[in-house]
Amino acid sequence: MPPSRPTLTEVARHAGVSVASASRALSGGSASPATVARVQKAAAQLGYVVDATARSLKVGRTEQLAFAVADLGNPVYVAMMRAIEGVVSAAGFRLVVSSTGASPDDEIGLIRGLNQGYADGLIVSPIRMTDHVVAELRQSRVPIVVVGSLPAGVDLDNVRTNSTRGVGLAVAHLAESGRRAVALLNGPTDTVPGRARERGFLQAMRALGRKVATAQSVTATDFTHDAGEKAASTLLTHYEPDAIVCANDLLAIGAMRVLRSRGLNVPEDVAVVGMDDTDLAELAVPGLTSVSLGSEERGRIAATMLLDRLGDRTRAASRVTVQPKLVLRASSAPKRPVR
Amino acid sequence: MPPSRPTLTEVARHAGVSVASASRALSGGSASPATVARVQKAAAQLGYVVDATARSLKVGRTEQLAFAVADLGNPVYVAMMRAIEGVVSAAGFRLVVSSTGASPDDEIGLIRGLNQGYADGLIVSPIRMTDHVVAELRQSRVPIVVVGSLPAGVDLDNVRTNSTRGVGLAVAHLAESGRRAVALLNGPTDTVPGRARERGFLQAMRALGRKVATAQSVTATDFTHDAGEKAASTLLTHYEPDAIVCANDLLAIGAMRVLRSRGLNVPEDVAVVGMDDTDLAELAVPGLTSVSLGSEERGRIAATMLLDRLGDRTRAASRVTVQPKLVLRASSAPKRPVR
């Protein structure tokens, strides 16, 4: 283990040139072939590698991008992160991952911290969008791409999906396959996604001309599978659905468990539809019909958008919407063939 | 959006003190209460935040730790990452995540890159451990903690598990519950984990005095669920197991699917045991018995070990082994009650 890192100065001395020339020789400035050769040889001999920190300080870029996620336990965010990591590292950037809690304060802390300049940009998917968070987002000196819906009038780079419409797809599909009593198993409605799904459900039911009873829609305390089980239990004690639309694949898995434990068969007695189309949906038994919100795609787009923004800090904020898509699997097969 | 970040110099001027005093006032050096107040006020007014890059250059620390993972799609690594992120961020460090491919070259590139000094330490879990990789690991100027087995004689900070013994637990459990024909569904055997599991299987069978037929053990091309399905198919065409030990939960899920599609019931006809005890095992139907290798725990320990090492760069390399634990679920219930 060599005791300490060689600096550019030492390389330069070793090669018999000035630091300036050494720098140019290594990073492709104007330098004679002879110098380049000598410097490269010296660098190799000493095992020199450029110091990222010093370089960053000088050039004003860190080559790092940050991804802030509420919960690394959620497969959706993991899928997104994977896609982002791919794009980002292909562009020569590193990815810093931070897990903010679900609380807006953590998010604000993170955005503030970002102004320390440890990253050149941020991708964030706020789960609760308070005015305070919005304010902080706009004030940031570092480019930010927001994944998820934004209040009207906020012009930040943004990639979103239409989960309201996604719920609509699910409800329509269930209605078409002959389900009469479609229930909603939602996550907390004080969150951005929770609100969107609720709206989607009500709109879709209205469009079908169906009334919605209070007991027909229930909210879990969280987007996790445990919370899903609890909420599904209360749903089933107050209502008798033949189909459940869930705000999330995790919730859907929880619901399927509860159904099974009550002796109800999926899809014969009750159809279940999840949302996000994570790996879980594919692996579940029976296979879980799920509304894909294109997590990987959103991640990919967000990353590209951010890189793009780094190239042009003055262009107008752009917004991309990824359309939801229903992925059919066994959990929502019709009770009997539809004529 | 303020046009450009205020520097400490500007804060100092604003507060009517020298940069040195300003620095001390903000970072808790010796400074009079009056100065502290004035500087803090000025900093607040200008919206000053310290520049992480400049600070890092001076103090020689980046407050970043890196985690290199072969495949962000594998739930084991995600669990590990989550645990690591928790420890690391609680200690005031940021986490840089890089996904090396499965190839040793990528890993080497990553370790080299680390010498640029963008992180103060690295946690890495190499899946294929070539001499070249080992050499690179020891040469690194940045502290490294290796998660997974190391060749004998390599003294690096290391946290490992005993998956050989883990497979033993699984085999013993199945034998005790009356299974006669126990097969192994392994991952690639040119990987560190693959080799360990193979060894574990052979040892355990020998200990039971059972012969192992060639067709009784099969290797998937990958630790994924698709590869698991393919490998399970070939296994079933050449052998008729009443129990399958899988190197991985993903492989186990693949196997369960194939079994089901062939009309075989789990656990009545064939018992299945997975490994890693990921969320999937809990969510699978039937619940998947799985050998826990303590991913979160290993992540937590690795992170703590690394932080520890940063505190004392001269202490001897330490090694911790996390013992495997069998988590019983429905997929390996005995065919009929064991007397």
Added chain:
DNA sequence: ACTGCGGATGGAAACGATTACAAGATCGTT
């Protein structure tokens, strides 16, 4: 032979902080 020109080079000034050192202020003690 002189001028002009382009490319290669070295000196030195940044980037934005921290910190060693010395000098100045403040206080109590004799």
Added chain:
DNA sequence: AACGATCTTGTAATCGTTTCCATCCGCAGT
């Protein structure tokens, strides 16, 4: 009133690069 001890403060060096600028060289054109 003088002294030393203690606490604050400012000056300047430093971390390791990149890059502006001026110099210098060789070479072609006249």
